[in-house]
Amino acid sequence: MSSIETLVDEVARATGLGSNSRRFIGVVASYIFKQPGGISGLVGRFEQASLGDIAKSWLSGSPSMRAIDSGQVRRALGENDLQELGEKSGVGAKTIAPLLATALPLVLRTITSGGAMPASLPANFAGLASAPPSRRKPFRLWRWLLPLLALLALAYCGWQSRRVLETPAPATPTSNLAATVSAPTLSFSNAGGKVDLKGTVATVAEKAGLLGAAAGAYGQKNVTANIGVDPGIPAASWLDPLKAMLAAPALKADGLKFDLKGDALTLDTSALPIDMRAEVSQLFQSRLGNVQIDGLYDKGIAALDNLKPGYGATDLAAALNRTSLTFDNNSAQLTTSSLSTIDRAATAILGAPASMKVEIVGHTDNTGDPALNQKLSEQRAQAVSTALVKKGVPASQLAARGVGADEPVADNSTEEGRAKNRRIAYAAY
Structure with missing residues (x-):
């Protein structure tokens, strides 16, 4: 798989954009090289917002990519540029900042792979921005007319049968129906530097922000994630402080596990050395003060x-x-x-x-x-x-x-x- 296809796949999984990630990447890459100075000019804009060290960590050769949040993206790029990027990419102005927080580090890392610092848009990125956005298939009458006629015929037969057969007792609801998710959830485990995330959040923007922070903290290749989006649940009150916490050295601890459900957290530090257990517990207690925590290790x-x-x-x-x-x-x-x-x-x-x-x-x-x-x-x-x-x-x-x-x-x-x-x-x- 080429580096571009790998990037498209990573951005698609991290942002939830699916097939539209190709066009999104193209628009972002084109924007980078429209800056005076190209890559250096973009990094300079982050430096002006006191975020230069974070932006430089995205370039090839840096040992790890640091996470950024949507507020920092807004501070560095400004509302006008974000509005334009949202329109050109088709994602809209409301979600462009969190999506950029996830995708921009990955795009810059790919463009500068091998230490390259191209002065203009690389040829393999050139056609991405013109990729058409994903559209629904056009309406075709015959696609639903025949199934509808079949359903009507079945309904008629059923009506005729009810004239001679006893009406069956209503079916008892099965007990193995999936439980309805009513609160944001997140399960985290770190095994040998490989991080696994599972859970459900309320919006694509929350998902993008979480996955972007995880990729920045642990490296995209070290994160496996299965994060669903359910607009029917409330926003996760713990999400922003947790994203900031992921960059803390203590959360790199091998064997750390925790589960969040609503405003309750179960912390498992049993696999960690005693001093590290205390440090991790203190970090959670101080940063997630609004969450009920079980499993704190306190001396x-x-x-x-x-x-x-x-x-x-x-x-x-x-x-x-x-x-x-x-x-x-x-x-x-x-x-x-x-x-x-x-x-x-x-x-x-x-x-x-x-x-x-x-x-x-x-x-x-x-x-x-x-x-x-x-x-x-x-x-x-x-x-x-x-x-x-x-x-x-x-x-x-x-x-x-x-x-x-x-x-x-x-x-x-x-x-x-x-x-x-x-x-x-x-x-x-």
Whole structure:
């Protein structure tokens, strides 16, 4: 198979354009060489939008292609060019940006294969833009008239038979009908650098964006995907943060698996080393805060699970202090992704003697107004207490207070240090 046919096949699968991918590729390739300077000129437009490193990663010779999203494409190329490209390719202005985010890296990688930097449109791309768009077959009366007459004849025979035969009982619906998809889904597995994606999203644009991000992160040849499109389901709230996450080194971990359904995620890091399990879990918890996550590996959760029967206040506090919770930005609202940690903490507290008290202490970094930090630390501590009470812990067994930025455990002059200082701590007695 030629490089052009390979490209057509890859774009067709990644975007869902099918036979129209040939024309789409031709329009995109022609657009590249209409830029002043051709390929260098196009890369320059991305550089002006502070996206030059991403665009350069698409050229042959770069070890891996980085993903781009539709918003970044719009920023680099502008609405006028996108409008024109949408019209010429026949895909329309609404979907052109996400489709370009998927296809443009593949087109540039093919054009520059072997280190080539052609100054004009290569001959093997020249005829693609003139490929006619896929059309429906013209209407022909005879194609449906004969089947219609046959159906009418059968209906007449059936009517005659009902005059002499008893009407049969209505058929019972079969139990093996396919379940209706009611929410966006995604199944992910990474085995030896080969990524398999399965699921359903609401639009072609969502599909294109997801596959483009996966191709950029893992390489097109390393991604196998079976992503359906169902306009009847809601948009995936987790899609944009997940696409950004795919570029993180932690998500290259061999053996990582996860399943998303609606706003619930099941994470499987059991095949990963312990430190990597914690890093991946923390990444999901911080980036997908609006998703309920099962399967998080947290050193604190592991410590809570490993508490030995008869554990005392010291052991309980030590385990609780290894857990991590996250809140919405500048808010006392616990993220949904922290609720499984609250679950485990409540179970551990309920397993301790009823006379044991647990104090919850909120801490912040030193950024901003001290009075506001003090108030936020109090509110966050109280939010944790309230969440534990909802899980069955008696309110009389808990106390909550905030200390603002007064008790740092790390250097507030660095982001890493500030992140460590923003925490919930526990004391048990």
